[in-house]
Each structure stands twice: as structure tokens, then as C-alpha cells.
Amino acid sequence: MATTIKDIAKYTGLSLGTISKYINGGKVREKNRKLIDKAIRELDFKVNEMARGLKTNESKTIGIIIPSMKNYFCTHLMSYTEMYLSKFGYSVIICNYREDPKVEREKINLLMKKQVDGLIVVPSGETISEIQEIILKKIPVVLVDRILPDMQCDAVVVNNFDISKKVVETLVERGHKRIAIICGPKKVSTAKERLNGFLEMHKKYHLEVDEKLIKFGDYYMHSGFMLCKDLLSLENRPSAIFVTNYDMTLGVIQAINEANIKIPSDISVVGFDNLPIFKVIKPSLSIVSQPMKELGDYVAKLVIDRLNDPTIPTKVIKLEAEFIMKDSISTPN
Amino acid sequence: MATTIKDIAKYTGLSLGTISKYINGGKVREKNRKLIDKAIRELDFKVNEMARGLKTNESKTIGIIIPSMKNYFCTHLMSYTEMYLSKFGYSVIICNYREDPKVEREKINLLMKKQVDGLIVVPSGETISEIQEIILKKIPVVLVDRILPDMQCDAVVVNNFDISKKVVETLVERGHKRIAIICGPKKVSTAKERLNGFLEMHKKYHLEVDEKLIKFGDYYMHSGFMLCKDLLSLENRPSAIFVTNYDMTLGVIQAINEANIKIPSDISVVGFDNLPIFKVIKPSLSIVSQPMKELGDYVAKLVIDRLNDPTIPTKVIKLEAEFIMKDSISTPN
DNA sequence: TTAATAAGGTGAAACGTTTCATGTTGCTAT
DNA sequence: ATAGCAACATGAAACGTTTCACCTTATTAA
Known part of the structure; x- marks a missing residue:
């Protein structure tokens, strides 16, 4: 149905390898470049990220698990995280567990099946062992806002x-x-x-x-x-x-x-x-x-850092919240 | 690295086909069922949805495009949509375009590359031709909140x-x-x-x-x-x-x-x-x-319906907003 | 016991990529 | 003109599934 690399190969008379190389940023002869570009335009080719991911063992996707999408703190935070990650070519699957640890477990599972490259969690506190297992599999996990006891993983929290x-x-x-x-x-x-x-x-x-x-x-x-x-x-x-x-x-x-x-x-x-x-x-x-933006950015940064080098020691980043005095405080009667 | 169906086959002495059939709900002999279950548990097998998706040409994923994750109306709405879709085995990739049609275009592209089975969009109004193309490819598209001129697709709006x-x-x-x-x-x-x-x-x-x-x-x-x-x-x-x-x-x-x-x-x-x-x-x-929940639910329903039968005529659902009178209105001086 | 049939198992091919060892081309310098 | 080399192209194998035509085993009835 959809155009594949094979169609491009056929159209241009070049081999699969050449096309693949080119769409991954490799060099081809000038006349071939033009030819391939033309084919891609004419046939409206878009790479199939599922096939690519299967082969490369990378989904370029980060899973995010939050308690609820009605929680403005979480969605707001994740909007920064998403922005940061997308700069590095990662996209994001956001799952919310509606404050239900059972759903949280399901979502963790789902994301593993989807082969996410990393996981960002605002945990309920009831899925410690599940998260532990993921860490054992060497998949980067970053906890946000909340930490979990005895968990050896990156985290971003406030004081x-x-x-x-x-x-x-x-x-x-x-x-x-x-x-x-x-x-x-x-x-x-x-x-x-x-x-x-x-x-x-x-x-x-x-x-x-x-x-x-x-x-x-x-x-x-x-x-x-x-x-x-x-x-x-x-x-x-x-x-x-x-x-x-x-x-x-x-x-x-x-x-x-x-x-x-x-x-x-x-x-x-x-x-x-x-x-x-x-x-x-x-x-x-x-x-x-x-500090919403800082929180969101740091979360993304920790994931990216660990993706680049899985051996670095885990970090818990503690950011400073700020107390802003306004008019809602007086001395008691 | 990770456990595959092949490992399960080896462990149980059964063939790939049998394992595949079983994990897709097929019948196997009782003793084989036990054996496979045991293998799955011991080896911690999780199906690789990328491989599955490649083969079946279904990602079981719906792409959602909203203007911003800081827009509570949108995230709130989509929390209902996600809930509804997940009941039907679909998960969701939520992209926000930060009110920037250029980003919106990128996200549409990204979702196509990720082979989403359907698309839900709260459009900026500047990506009409891109959305048209997707519809031509017979991928279900549902517009929410806003409609686009001359666009032949499902939509949910209010009066x-x-x-x-x-x-x-x-x-x-x-x-x-x-x-x-x-x-x-x-x-x-x-x-x-x-x-x-x-x-x-x-x-x-x-x-x-x-x-x-x-x-x-x-x-x-x-x-x-x-x-x-x-x-x-x-x-x-x-x-x-x-x-x-x-x-x-x-x-x-x-x-x-x-x-x-x-x-x-x-x-x-x-x-x-x-x-x-x-x-x-x-x-x-x-x-x-x-009516947030109704809006969110209907959006999901329209996608599912079209996924089940791509030939049904397109519908524009118009829901009733309500005017709630409170204390902020008086007669002018 | 056996034939017929139902129930379940098998394994190769295919999905759309990437990879890599090997093959081919085009340049440069002589 | 050609050797040598850099630059690029090739194509088969592999990633982890599903599918399906065909094969094997169990069950039933006579």
C-alpha cells in the first residue's frame, strides 16, 4: 500500500542499501541524490518507523507515566519535557493511570511492549517492583516530583x-x-x-x-x-x-x-x-x-544523558521551590 | 537481548507458529498452554509491538495533535478520549504543536512515520492540505473542537x-x-x-x-x-x-x-x-x-467506528454547550 | 482395530528497514 | 593510458512477529 524504500529503489534503479544510506544522512552521488529526492517527492515516501525500530532496536520514543491528564501540574511539566526531548529526535507516549496503581502497572507494561527507549514516571508509590525490573533491564528510568524508597535511579524533585x-x-x-x-x-x-x-x-x-x-x-x-x-x-x-x-x-x-x-x-x-x-x-x-520549566527540562536531560551513556552514576536532582509572599497572610486575631 | 517468541519456542520445544497463535488468543493443548505460560513467566517475555505492528500493519496507536499541553481544555478533553480508546486496545501518542503550524506539520509527519492507525486533531487551521492528504490515504481523521473548511471528515464540535x-x-x-x-x-x-x-x-x-x-x-x-x-x-x-x-x-x-x-x-x-x-x-x-466528557468520548467513538468500517459516511457531531448563569451579570448603570 | 474427522502443530515466507562485506565506479597522478 | 585509491553502490541477511498451507496427533464412531 504505502510507499516503501523498495519502491524508491525500483523507481530510481538504485539498490535498497543506497536508498537507506541516503535517508539516514549518508552520501550518494549528486545525480542519485536528485533522483532519490524526486522519487521521494513523487511517491510521497515516509520511512516506516516500526520497521526501522525493529531493525535498530530503538524506538526513539520515551514513555511518560503520570497520575492523571487532569493534573495540570503534570501536563504542564511534561510539556517542557516533550519540548526538550523532541529536540533530540525523541517523541513521547504519555500515559495516565487515573491514580490507579493497577492501571499504572498496565501502562508500564504497555510501554515496554512498545519498546520505549526510556521511561519517565510520576509514580503512585505502589509499583516499586515493576519499576525496579525495568531498571534491571538497563532501560533508563527517571522519577519526577516523587521518589521511591531504595530505588537506584535518576530523579528530579524539589526541596x-x-x-x-x-x-x-x-x-x-x-x-x-x-x-x-x-x-x-x-x-x-x-x-x-x-x-x-x-x-x-x-x-x-x-x-x-x-x-x-x-x-x-x-x-x-x-x-x-x-x-x-x-x-x-x-x-x-x-x-x-x-x-x-x-x-x-x-x-x-x-x-x-x-x-x-x-x-x-x-x-x-x-x-x-x-x-x-x-x-x-x-x-x-x-x-x-x-520551577516548572527547570523540572521538565531536567527530567528530559537525565533521560538523554543516560541514553547516551548508561553507565553514569544515578543522580537525584533537587531543585529549589520558592515561597512567594502575597496578601493571603496576616497575623492572627 | 530481550526474550522473543523464538526463545519461548526453544524453551518449550514448540514451533513459532504455535507460540504466536497462543499469545494471540488461539487454542493450544492444555499441557502446552501450561508450558508456554511457564516459559513466558520464567523468561519474562513481552511481545515486541514493533515487530507485530510491522507484520500486521497496525500500530494500535492513535495520534493526537493539540495546540498545547498547557491548554487545559485540550488535555482535559483528551484524558477522556484516551480512556475510551484504551478500552478498545488502542493507545495514544499525544503531540502538541505549541500553536505553531510548522510544528503541527512536523508532528503530523511524525505520526505518519510512526504508522498511527488514526489521527485526532485540534487543528491550527493552517495545515489543511496535509490533513487532506491523510484522509486520501484512508487513515481515519477526526477533528475536534474546530472544523476546517471543505474537509470531508469526522468531527466533534459544539453549537x-x-x-x-x-x-x-x-x-x-x-x-x-x-x-x-x-x-x-x-x-x-x-x-x-x-x-x-x-x-x-x-x-x-x-x-x-x-x-x-x-x-x-x-x-x-x-x-x-x-x-x-x-x-x-x-x-x-x-x-x-x-x-x-x-x-x-x-x-x-x-x-x-x-x-x-x-x-x-x-x-x-x-x-x-x-x-x-x-x-x-x-x-x-x-x-x-x-460537555467535556461527551466531547472526548465522541471523538474516540468516531475513530473507532471508522477503524471498524472505513466506508461509513463522515459525520459531524454537534454537541450542546450550556450557558450557566451566575452572579457576574447585572443590568448596566 | 480402524477409518474418518476434528483439533492442533509446523515452518517458511513476508512485513520494511539497516548493516556490512564486497563490488563497482570515477578521479588523480603519473 | 592506466594503476591506485577513494568514493560510492550493492544485495543478502537479519530484526521479531504473523500467516497459512500443510502436516501430525488425538478423538470418535463403527
Whole structure:
């Protein structure tokens, strides 16, 4: 059906080898070059990457696995990763596992069957052994945002612990004593680290930790909403809330709006991720901002580096998140 | 390196044909089934989809081309499409062209080289001939959100014209006479249709159309911001603004906030796309809401249907967007 | 027991490339 | 004119599957 290298060979009277050489950047005689170019144009030849991949054992494709395509943090990040990779001739298959480890496992399998040259994962935390096996097969794996215990592979993360300390310290310095935190799922490393920073600062300032003020959500808006409602209905409610991801931050604001409570006069809020939306919310929100482009670029760079030299030692890149103070913080009444 | 069907054949003492038949769901003798299963487990066999695809001339992959991975409307939509397709054994390569028709062309080419079985496109409007060619090659193409002139292919869109009329009519009924519209790029069908609805209602109600109140943006937040600033600085500024996509709506709100103007007392606003964010903005925004899941599902369905029977006549599915009235509309002063 | 038939197994060819050892051409210098 | 060499061309084998015509084994009925 479609034009193949054979058709080009027939059309030009040259051999398969010559055509192949040429389309892979090799040199041919000037008159042959013209002839081949003409044939390619006339017959509308496009190389069959499946056949090529079969032969070369390279798909020039990187698999990307993220929790959800509705997660703007992930898709945003991956848009940079894709851009970087495409400069090096790699394309990308993005799979989302809808927060379901079973689906995550399936997608990992799928990508292996598709012979991806490397794998980028924002893991659920429940597929450690599957990922281990891939690493054993010498396929480059890069973890993003979250790390997995005891896993010997490249990763790009942010300084969750430190930035969380900084946020809490700032609140404490403003006089807050009852600070709530809304974390992600306990399995996820970022959630643990952000919580640990929170606890650390309580220890440093000899503040009592009220377990009721520590909430674990699922990183989605609705859970931010519900958990915030819980917090607001406590008889001794917090004077500040630290929300540790983007979607839950939205949920928290929704809950506060619905309760007719004012930020920051009634309650202080620190959110997460510097996405355009926070320019739109009044009062402007104090947030932890992650360096999206850097994250996305580094992820791609680590894959490419390992593809070029599989023997280099694994690296965990820790980038700096930034705490941006705006108008959503005040001193407690 | 990796385990192949040949290794399984050797391990089990069976022939290639038998193994192939079994992994494709064929019947083998019970004792052979056990033997093959064991071999697959022990040797960790995974079928090489490149080899399979080469032979079967099917990649079981659908290419998806969207303007940007930072466009939440697109990624959100495609998350439904992916879910639907994966139920039918298809996976998905998502390419974004960063709003650049040159990149769009490259990505179309890339996907053809990768032998995708079908193509889903949110087109820039500048690659008509390239898409035509693909259709000629009998590869299923589905257009989403936007249609292209004279293109004989499946598409899923919403009733842009009607919904725009409804919005404008509502504003007119509330007494607005100077209504501004912020459209998308002129090349894009949705922009044209939404504008036409706007004009139609002006005609119906014998309202003068002030060209200064018609703005064309690029569907990004910043252009919404800038165009809104323009509108606000007119000496005879509009009493209502209709913004025709999500990101530009955010920009408009930002501009209005910065100008210290109040919605709806000073100006009425109607936005686009019912994304979670609008639960968070005060006052709650009146919006046009598109049926995301239906859109995404239908797109997938059309591809699958045509894959199953390439001869069926092409369909353009028009789904109903909804106008949700909230608190951002008042009568003009 | 055997013939007939059903059920399952076999292996070579093919898919569209790349690779590489070998063959052929065109130049350059004498 | 020609030897020598660089430059380029050739074509068969291989990559890991599927397919299919044909062969073998098991099952059944008489």
C-alpha cells in the first residue's frame, strides 16, 4: 500500500542499501541524490518507523507515566519535557493511570511492549517492583516530583522539606500558633517531606502539634474542599492553613468562600504551585512555586544523558521551590 | 537481548507458529498452554509491538495533535478520549504543536512515520492540505473542537453559534447595549462561529455594532488580559464582556481586578468553559460550559467506528454547550 | 482395530528497514 | 593510458512477529 524504500529503489534503479544510506544522512552521488529526492517527492515516501525500530532496536520514543491528564501540574511539566526531548529526535507516549496503581502497572507494561527507549514516571508509590525490573533491564528510568524508597535511579524533585519549613516558619513568625496542613497521600514522598518540614518547625519553636490540624488528601480539589470544611468546623479552628498542592488549594479557597470567611483577616492561607490562576484570585495568594520549566527540562536531560551513556552514576536532582509572599497572610486575631 | 517468541519456542520445544497463535488468543493443548505460560513467566517475555505492528500493519496507536499541553481544555478533553480508546486496545501518542503550524506539520509527519492507525486533531487551521492528504490515504481523521473548511471528515464540535447567540441575547435582555466580545484567532472556526452569533443578535435587536468592542486574541491568558485593558480604557467602555475561551477569561478577570473595577456592578462578564477554577472566583462567574466528557468520548467513538468500517459516511457531531448563569451579570448603570 | 474427522502443530515466507562485506565506479597522478 | 585509491553502490541477511498451507496427533464412531 504505502510507499516503501523498495519502491524508491525500483523507481530510481538504485539498490535498497543506497536508498537507506541516503535517508539516514549518508552520501550518494549528486545525480542519485536528485533522483532519490524526486522519487521521494513523487511517491510521497515516509520511512516506516516500526520497521526501522525493529531493525535498530530503538524506538526513539520515551514513555511518560503520570497520575492523571487532569493534573495540570503534570501536563504542564511534561510539556517542557516533550519540548526538550523532541529536540533530540525523541517523541513521547504519555500515559495516565487515573491514580490507579493497577492501571499504572498496565501502562508500564504497555510501554515496554512498545519498546520505549526510556521511561519517565510520576509514580503512585505502589509499583516499586515493576519499576525496579525495568531498571534491571538497563532501560533508563527517571522519577519526577516523587521518589521511591531504595530505588537506584535518576530523579528530579524539589526541596519539599526545606520549603515547607520556610512556609511554617514564616507563619510562626507572624504569630500563628494553630497552623493546619493539608498533605497528599501518605504513600507519596512529597507529602511526607512537606509534612516533615511542618513538624520540624513545630519542634524548633516548641509548638504543640494538634493532630486534628494535620489532614491527608488525595491531591484533588474535592478533598481540599472537604478537609478544609472539616478544619473550619473545629471548635478551635486554625488561624492558618498550608495546602500542599495546587488542586487542593483551589478546594480550600472554595470552602473558605462558601463559609463566608475572609482571607486573610479571618484565616491565612498558603497554597501551592504558581499557576496562572493565582493571579486571578483576590486577595492574591501566598504560594510555594515550583520551577516548572527547570523540572521538565531536567527530567528530559537525565533521560538523554543516560541514553547516551548508561553507565553514569544515578543522580537525584533537587531543585529549589520558592515561597512567594502575597496578601493571603496576616497575623492572627 | 530481550526474550522473543523464538526463545519461548526453544524453551518449550514448540514451533513459532504455535507460540504466536497462543499469545494471540488461539487454542493450544492444555499441557502446552501450561508450558508456554511457564516459559513466558520464567523468561519474562513481552511481545515486541514493533515487530507485530510491522507484520500486521497496525500500530494500535492513535495520534493526537493539540495546540498545547498547557491548554487545559485540550488535555482535559483528551484524558477522556484516551480512556475510551484504551478500552478498545488502542493507545495514544499525544503531540502538541505549541500553536505553531510548522510544528503541527512536523508532528503530523511524525505520526505518519510512526504508522498511527488514526489521527485526532485540534487543528491550527493552517495545515489543511496535509490533513487532506491523510484522509486520501484512508487513515481515519477526526477533528475536534474546530472544523476546517471543505474537509470531508469526522468531527466533534459544539453549537458555538447558538450558544453565543444565547449569551448575547441574555445580556441584551438585561439591558446591555455596549457588549464587547473577545474572540480567538480569526483562522479558527470556533472563533468565527462565536463571533457570528454575537453579530446575529445585534442584528436581531437592531443594536449598533461597535468595531472597537470586537477583539481577536490568541486564546491565551495574556491576550485576554491585554485586550480587556484596551476595552476598559475606551472612553465609552462596554457594560459587558463576553470572553470566548477559558484562558482569556482568566486574563480578563485579572485585568478587571487590577483596574479596581467590580464585577458585576461596574461590568458584567461571561466566561467560557466550566473548569473547576470558576468555583473559586468571587463573584461566581457566568459561563458557557462545554460537555467535556461527551466531547472526548465522541471523538474516540468516531475513530473507532471508522477503524471498524472505513466506508461509513463522515459525520459531524454537534454537541450542546450550556450557558450557566451566575452572579457576574447585572443590568448596566 | 480402524477409518474418518476434528483439533492442533509446523515452518517458511513476508512485513520494511539497516548493516556490512564486497563490488563497482570515477578521479588523480603519473 | 592506466594503476591506485577513494568514493560510492550493492544485495543478502537479519530484526521479531504473523500467516497459512500443510502436516501430525488425538478423538470418535463403527
